[in-house]
Amino acid sequence: MKKSRLFDVVIVGAGPSGCTCAYQLAESGLSVAVIEKDVFPRDKVCGDALSADVINQFYRMDNTIAEAFLKRNPKKVSNGVRFFAPNYKSLDIPFTNPKHKDAAGFVMKRLDFDSFFAEQIKGLSNIEFIENQKVKAIDTKEDSVFIETSLSTFQTKLIIGADGANSIVNRKLNNNKLNKKHHSGGLRQYFENVTGLDDTGFIELHFYKEILPGYFWVFPLPGNKANVGLGILSSEISKQNINLKEKFTHLINNHPNLKDRFKKAKPLETIKGFGLPLGSKKKPLSGNRFLLLGDAANLIDPFTGEGIGNAIRSGRFAATHIKEAFKTNRFDADFNKKYDIKIYQAMWNELRVSKSLQNLLKYPWLFNFLVKKANKNKSVQLLLTSMLDDVDLKKELVKPSFYVKLLFNF
Template identity: 60%
Template sequence: MNAKNHDFDLIIVGAGPAGFACAYQLRNQDLKIAIIDQATFPRDKICGDALSADVVNQLYRMDQSLGEKFESFAQKIDSHGVRFVAPNHSFLDINYQNPNHGNAAGYISKRIDFDHFLFHQIKNQSNIEVFQSEKVLDIRRNAEGIELKTDKRQLIARMMIGADGAHSIVNRKLGSIKVEKDHYCAGIRQYFEGVTGFHANQHIELHFYKELLPGYFWIFPLPNGQANVGLGMLSSEVSKKKIDLKKALSDLIQSKPDLKERFKNAKALEKPQGFGLPIGSKKRPISGDRFLLLGDAASLIDPFTGEGIGNALRSGRIASEYIFKAFKNQNFTADYLRKYDQMVYHKMWNELRISRRIQMLLRYPKLFNFVVNRANKNSSVRTLLTSMLDNVDLKKELVKPKFYLKLFFGG
């Protein structure tokens, strides 16, 4: 499988969770791999910083020792649940169910720390060469392979992986995913210290204020008494309502009575940072001749929660299987690699589709208020909603009219 007239067998653009997972799974294969990232680690990644149970599970699926290393990783805190705040300001606390590994079903860790932890696991692998602080300027495909030009060098490989995020140059040069405002979210994040009023079990908080729907405002506790605060909205809504996200974030903190009290002694640690989230609310082609797209570059972010790390890791893990097969069979054609698309959507589409429908239900604030009020009064409803967090089949019930009819009539 070794490269002959190529510098590398495989070039992975992007060293975040998706690129990491792909490289890690191929670390013991007879493949010469290059990873190129425009930043130098440790580096920040604008994100909510919450790590779901699926993130932990993906690490364990890749390697038991990797999961165990993460469990002992110090730069994180346990999170044992989520608080949903309805448009009428009533709230519902839901505890995560028992984790499959470790002491918590969820964690929160700054991406500068979590991504550096992942990066540390691959940077010294014998078949992997890492190029940091190199910006990819151009990518061209020919009959022999794919040529890549950075601001420092030119390389050619048999195959390329786009794990370079929402603004992927691999997708731009080789793929066909376009930004569609109704399938894209705009987000903004700001770190604070001194925010008060967190749940004792460090629940993450999702506040569904009427003016943001179908988006939400979030507050996530962080290590060292800090907090990740932000909001995300569909780009189509931002455009239609002409919303300035930075101003909206500041206005919410200063005007909402429940927030104003909690932030009265808080200190902002940075200016608001904007970012884009290409959500997985429609199927798209995520492969082609000699390339695969992973994670955010493949638009695999959950439409309802905005969470993308678990799917990034999963897509990298799945991609490694099809990369190995492609080299084994010396077949890098679009037709052959389309099997990757099929497997990704086989594993993820059901949940992505349901999450999109739940996102659309958020356009009806009275419905959200009703569900939260019923759950607070009825332990059976609360138990059902808890189970829905991790069970896709149960989550389907949320998009069926009969679920709300049962709630209305006390079923």
């Protein structure tokens, strides 16, 4: 018979959101278990791009972890994004990070990134890091949550779901069902010797008509390698009966902008698939004795597909909420709604704008028009650069008046 182990908090999942939450609970006086179904180092299928927001979130945690990450390798500096419009024309937009000018963004394999994060919490005195144990059952009682894994059972006051897109915590306690209108299917494959990569590390987003509303990406990695992938809204995959692997392979072998670049490229793995639960619709993020974080809380940006910054942010907010919960001895659903409110106060504005930008991808001519104007006018380029970092400016992109001004004033 499995012996039940007692912890104040059990975090399921050791990705960025779970590790952030645990790190922020160090020296809190709480006993914390982090349960991970795999053994580190382990892969996570992802685009591997780390935006300026990720760096800023590290600094919000503390300078020690931020500076440790900046020294950690292998990773490649990313200085901007190269957009390819449906008409195949490109536009370079540099990244800016006013808070930390030496760290705009990076591309780093999730195997390395997540291993770095896990190392930061493994030595903390009040954190027990438990690997190779998959959660199989969760049972909430009046005063505790009981968790059964492949090897052990746990009892806790509060369970934290930081276990990704297919979160068992969500399935068992919250039942946020997959909605294809707010979900994307994705593929990733690592390559070596892709030609035409930008020397300064610009990542590439290709918005071609046959994959809208979605995009193909090429993200440079150290050692002449690249993370190459494709993401398309799941509702469109179903509606158009798209075979993602076939579409991905066809683009690489036949698309005018891509085929020559992949002639001598060598795939380093088989094609890997994954799902992206998008933050384009508000959903409950908590309930009686549980909170959801990161991908488990559907916090991925609907336009870019980026989720790591919001995952870290949710881990920070969750840790603050957990400390207050134990201080007041409140773990009920009504109290935990404060966490939902905090998350959406911080993130919903940008998620909503990104959803509107995703909707604009239904109009390829609009994307073509914007790229054409920006390539001809430096003022428009500077405006678009500012929009990457300023959600209030980004709102202008979804207003018809913005395009009227472009038509007549530039």
